[in-house]
Amino acid sequence: MELLQLGAPADPGFRLDLDGTACFLHEGYTVALQVRRATSEDTRSYYELLESDCHDVLLTGTVTLEGIDAGTACAVANERDGYSMRQALEEVLRDAVDDVRRTAVRLSVRVEQIDRTHSMK
Secondary structure, eight states: OOOOOOOGGGOOSOOOOTTSEEEEEETTEEEEEEEEEOOHHHHHTTSOTTTOOTTEEEEEEEEEETTEEEEEEEEEEETTOHHHHHHHHHHHHHHHHHHHHHHHHHHHHHHHHHHHHHHHO
């Protein structure tokens, strides 16, 4: 993976490590971000086929709780467009945290079902 060095006009307002990673604190959760060159498979769900270009990158955010990936989200952005990068980052942070919350609710409901089943025996 080779990411271009962003220039001032495309500066998204955040920096990545050399391996394309960064961590963000969003609504109390740490979201680990990984950015890599987007493939045609990655862009297919975001763009019409003719709209993707060689500057598209895939941002993937993951929230890990107690060693388990509890929430994940992805978005495609154009690395030369600071607004596109900021919008994708905002979407990934929001959606990864929302996924954690949905996971927590599903787990809570399942634990309650198991508790009820065991207390009836």
